[in-house]
Amino acid sequence: MALAAARRLLLHAGSRLGRREAVDGARRFANKRVLVETEGPAGVAVMKLRNPPVNSLSLECLTEFTISLEKLENDKSIRGVILTSECPGIFSAGLDLLEMYGRNPAHYAEYWKNVQELWLRLYTSNMILVSAINGASPAGGCLLALCCDYRVMADNPKYTIGLNESLLGIVAPFWFKDMYVNTIGHREAERALQLGTLFPPAEALKVGVVDELVPEDKVHSKARSVMAKWLAIPDHSRQLTKNMMRKATADNLIKQREADIQNFTSFISKDSIQKSLHMYLEKLKQKKG
Numbered sequence: 001m002a003l004a005a006a007r008r009l010l011l012h013a014g015s016r017l018g019r020r021e022a023v024d025g026a027r028r029f030a031n032k033r034v035l036v037e038t039e040g041p042a043g044v045a046v047m048k049l050r051n052p053p054v055n056s057l058s059l060e061c062l063t064e065f066t067i068s069l070e071k072l073e074n075d076k077s078i079r080g081v082i083l084t085s086e087c088p089g090i091f092s093a094g095l096d097l098l099e100m101y102g103r104n105p106a107h108y109a110e111y112w113k114n115v116q117e118l119w120l121r122l123y124t125s126n127m128i129l130v131s132a133i134n135g136a137s138p139a140g141g142c143l144l145a146l147c148c149d150y151r152v153m154a155d156n157p158k159y160t161i162g163l164n165e166s167l168l169g170i171v172a173p174f175w176f177k178d179m180y181v182n183t184i185g186h187r188e189a190e191r192a193l194q195l196g197t198l199f200p201p202a203e204a205l206k207v208g209v210v211d212e213l214v215p216e217d218k219v220h221s222k223a224r225s226v227m228a229k230w231l232a233i234p235d236h237s238r239q240l241t242k243n244m245m246r247k248a249t250a251d252n253l254i255k256q257r258e259a260d261i262q263n264f265t266s267f268i269s270k271d272s273i274q275k276s277l278h279m280y281l282e283k284l285k286q287k288k289g
């Protein structure tokens with residue numbers, strides 16, 4: 001409840017709580033974890049995640065992300081968004097494990113509602129979304145990219161992308177799975193989901209998780225040129241086509257949002273699942289030492 005009120009406040013107060021500048025026709029607004037830069041004439045915004053160290057999607061980050069998207073949707077001069085990261089070498093580490101570990105059921109429910117909200121907004125956006133994947137993109141990071149209409153990835157074998165939930169001992173929800181199937185087909189999705197495959201760029205391209213690979217320093221320029229191509233299509237026909245392709249998948253979640261929240265909450269609260277997450281977090285720590 002408190003979060004919803006804060007969200008309304010942020011959305012409407014905009015320039016009071018966020019920062020807004022106008023320089024040479026370029027505008028920007030920034031929350032703490034999401035920076036949005038727009039270039040007036042082109043109608044394109046660049047949205048940069050900046051939640052160091054790994055752009056994990058904490059509740060605050062999800063909320064700011066959703067608000068920023070909502071603002072852009074409401075700005076009729078914006079037709080396309082390039083989604084990228086300001087954290088070196090990381091696109092997004094996905095959902096924040098600390099939001100799903102050691103908390104109470106009310107927190108899990110609130111968190112999941114916000115994950116759903118962001119996904120629905122991104123997946124059903126009328127804007128053209130292009131992701132410039134400039135780093136690692138596991139699980140929820142891959143989810144963000146999959147919501148986009150086109151994915152450009154840096155051709156750096158250190159970066160991997162995929163829905164790796166099963167490696168954490170958790171199960172990707174049906175709507176993650178649906179979007180994966182829509183993108184790479186049933187057989188590839190079935191295998192990749194069970195194995196929790198994190199694809200290096202060349203393999204990601206081969207199975208269709210991403211659309212194009214470019215040298216790391218070309219990711220942004222390529223995303224811009226892809227965007228220019230998509231902008232040449234009339235909005236109304238492109239939007240209706242996108243809606244036709246995605247509506248059934250989005251509706252599948254919309255009609256069972258509450259049940260999905262309850263499923264998530266009871267699943268993630270299980271001792272065995274909390275134990276798996278604990279072990280995974282420990283493994284991440286040990287990797288350092």
Ligand SMILES: CC/C=C\C=C\CC(=O)SCCNC(=O)CCNC(=O)[C@H](O)C(C)(C)COP(=O)(O)OP(=O)(O)OC[C@H]1O[C@@H](n2cnc3c(N)ncnc32)[C@H](O)[C@@H]1OP(=O)(O)O
Pocket residue numbers: 053054056090092093094095096097098136138139140141164165168170171172173264267268281284285287288
């Ligand atoms: C019922 C089903 C529901 C859930 C669905 C969930 C979908 C998800 O998105 S779950 C999250 C899955 N994400 C991952 O598996 C990624 C885990 N992270 C990594 O693999 C790596 O951190 C990396 C992204 C490849 C980056 O590696 P590196 O640059 O070497 O950084 P690290 O030293 O590993 O990490 C720095 C710091 O961040 C913490 N961290 C990493 N990922 C997350 C995360 N997703 N959530 C929260 N925190 C994360 C990591 O533990 C480190 O913390 P320290 O305190 O500094 O040790």
